[in-house]
Amino acid sequence: MFAFLRATRKAGAHLAAALAVVGLAACEPIAMGNTGPAIDTSKPVAVALLVPRSGGSGDAIVSSALENAARLAISDLNGAKIDLRVYDTAGNEATTAEVTTQAVNDGAKIILGPLYGSNANVAGVAAARAGVNVLAFTNNSSLAGGNVFVLGQTFEDTANRLTSYAARQGKRRIVTVSAQTTAGELGRQAITSAAAANGASVVGNVVYSYSQQGVIQAATEVKDAVRSGNADTVFLASNTDAALPFFAQLLPENGVDPAVTQYVGLTRWDVPAQTLDLPGIQGGWFALPDPGLNAQFNARYSAAYGTPPHPLAGLAYDGIAAIGALVQQGNRDALTASALTQGAGFQGVNGIFRFRPNGVAQRGLAVATVRERQVVVIDPAPRAFGGAGL
Incomplete structure (x- = not known):
């Protein structure tokens, strides 16, 4: 599989x-x-x-x-x-x-x-x-x-935009999920710094080996981290051509309900477009440039x-x-x-x-979600510097 x-x-x-x-x-x-x-x-x-x-x-x-x-x-x-x-x-x-x-x-x-x-x-x-x-x-x-x-578009910029929006929605207890790679570590650091800057807390970190077995094992660890940390958000650093599609399937199967725990992505979830078909990312949040x-x-x-x-x-x-x-x-x-x-x-x-x-x-990034396999902007990209999201 x-x-x-x-x-x-x-x-x-x-x-x-x-x-x-x-x-x-x-x-x-x-x-x-x-x-x-x-x-x-x-x-x-x-x-x-x-x-x-x-x-x-x-x-x-x-x-x-x-x-x-x-x-x-x-x-x-x-x-x-x-x-x-x-x-x-x-x-x-x-x-x-x-x-x-x-x-x-x-x-x-x-x-x-x-x-x-x-x-x-x-x-x-x-x-x-x-x-x-x-x-x-x-x-x-x-x-x-x-x-x-x-x-x-840097990890720091994306993480700050998303954690700022999440905090305003009352989502302030985060579990990070990142690979044992340079990109994964940079992503984890960006999320941690952004959380501290926006009044949120990282209550758990799951770092997985960049392999099939590593992802499977990480799904169980994420479930345990969410429960032990009373987390309301899972922040995924993986991208669509690597572990994200697998987490989108495995996390719900392991009891991390996306309807209860908010899924957030550090990378674009609309590239490639078929990613939008994944059931596990429906309702998830990610950032993207001004769509218009x-x-x-x-x-x-x-x-x-x-x-x-x-x-x-x-x-x-x-x-x-x-x-x-x-x-x-x-x-x-x-x-x-x-x-x-x-x-x-x-x-x-x-x-x-x-x-x-x-x-x-x-x-200036927009925050989007996935609804019925479509990208829906839920917080528009700012058109000037200053204010929410910047």
Whole structure:
């Protein structure tokens, strides 16, 4: 009945691998303070897009989508001129370092990408020598800092949004469920920190081995943790291409009734769409980008390129949108760290977002549930920073 759970790196099919929370490079980006190259806003600003075009399986697909989305964003800019230059990282660190150095030597004023987290580290180091900032597509917040800014939707952001909403609904006693992997540990830490920040308590942690037997055993442990901790919430860090479908079946079978104990997910439960058919996640909560804005982007992208965008494509659009908004202000220091971290933030196709002083993007997310196999937004994404959920 169960297939062995294993990690995969197919960018077209599995978001977790593409977002690269799987390991860190040995080097660290250089702390730069408020630096960034001066620009001439009367001329096109050179932006380097780093994508793994010749990398592993699926990399060409996601690379094309990122480039398409970036060019679509450029066409939408009002007044700002961007000279987009695309460089192939091949998905590995050595090539990433080489092409980043080449991009800087070619005159790039800011780097958009790369895709994989370990590559973001080496790109940051290479670009820092010239005082150039990097807007990486990773969701691994531990990579942010110095001249590296993280564009992806992070575990911390998602956990904070969901625990804040849960606490307002009276759900404050949480059991976390996470795998014995780097991503699982980062997810567990994010949930624990978010609970403390939002007046909730983690009353139990279930950590399972990343295998069929580990998931089966964990289901019983979750039931025991819920009962012993008098928990009202089970917060699952697993994603849809790994253990989530199994937990959706096993937890109700083991007596963790989703009608009594709220199921909450740290990852998207609507990707792929067939996940919505799982009986165990009906009524569960998860966070997602502003659905209205995202639908508009999907329609525009499909009309322009004849195919729906890859789920990560919006990150490239958002990066260009932020760069364009800053360049449009006409300041020579438009791409410095202080400019990038301005509090008002930016409007992207995934909703509002801003870079915090630590280099991590904070995004305005919606909270959704699953009803009759359909996604239903129960707390809309905020359209400005401040207030509930932010």
